[in-house]
Amino acid sequence: MDKNTMRLNVDHLLIQALQEDITSEDVSTNAVMPSYQYGQVQLICKEEGIIAGLEVFERVFYLLDENMEVKFYVKDGDAVKNGQLLAEVSGDVRVLLSGERTALNYLQRMSGIATYTNRVASYLKGSKTKLLDTRKTTPNMRVFEKYAVRVGGGNNHRYNLSDGVMLKDNHIAA
Template sequence: MKKSGFNAQEIELIINHAFQEDIGNGDITTNNIVPENKLASASMTAKADGIIAGIDIAEMVFRKLDENLEWNPKIKDGDSVKKGDVILEIKGTFRALLTGERLALNLMQRMSGIATETAKYVAETKGSKVKILDTRKTVPGLRTFDKYAVKMGGGTNHRIGLYDMVMIKDNHIKMAGTITAAVEQVRKSIPSEIKVEVETTNLQEVEEAVNAGADIIMLDNMSNELMCEAVDLINGKALIEASGNMNLERISGVAKTGVDFISVGALTHSVIALDISQNIII
């Protein structure tokens, strides 16, 4: 079963690990105070403006504790909220609502923070062809959630891991000797449908990457002026990704250089969680 594009088995493993970390052998406070079958209602409310992501994940958390709970989302992932908006309402066992609260909020707040930040970058590129990309700078074990949240904010996922796309960087080039040699070596061993991207830092490297047949050329830590020259040099022979020191102040100018993608590590490595609260009514 898939929900919102998630692989249910993968999510189950993540949530099970999180429960073991947080609950262990049981919530000894709640279980010794709250009767087992006592019912209660709860609502989650946005305490700041932003973009929501992770509603289905929160539901999966609570349903592991109470499979019969009533789940009533007021919005869907990718929707914007204002401070004070009710995101969802729940009715279930009081124990489930208390025990699952922190894990559900931790995941939703992080995911919504990523979606909110991504939406800011996407807004700065409005009117251009540019797509905002995420990176592998994610929390280990939570990459599925992090990258999903980027999509909910209007961004585009780059490679998921080291296995689904070739990314030839400076240390690979040092080992192979040249960009050309590095591209030739990987082309011999990978299926033709796998894309090959090459990181470049100057126009000489850009030209070599073009001639080597790279599918995507990364312009790493280049000035806007140098990126414009690189775009002219590539001339449509490869897709172009701008990377390095990307921030909101700079993003609009980079989009105007003619690149196809801008990758932003800050979307996931410097997350400011969106403030969300849960209120329980007995």
């Protein structure tokens, strides 16, 4: 995703997810780590597949603290294996602890979609069939899920109701 797409269409969704998880404070983290402490964590793959959502993963930490550093060893669309080091994140331990679940949830979901899409797309290789997604996405996850489809080798159909005419049975019945 380019930086403008991230800032205009993604940041507010990530902030909402963080706000849902950190309503007033992360009491567990603040209890064990009341002040700044530098730390570094490794993002290690737990299952073979296609990675997707690395920029989203990174953005979660940057929204909490612009001084966080993320170093990637793979890029979206790469095939990854169990045990593989994907990234290192360093900075304030409190940010690492508070942001990890949100960052991982997006990364896992997007990678799962990319992996499944890639599997289906591989069956279609050599044919004239084009793999398309739909608008049947999880609420507030469309931008992430459609991106993951592209990373996995699929194609996006309509993003929203303004992207083209598509008359279905419900339209005809109405």
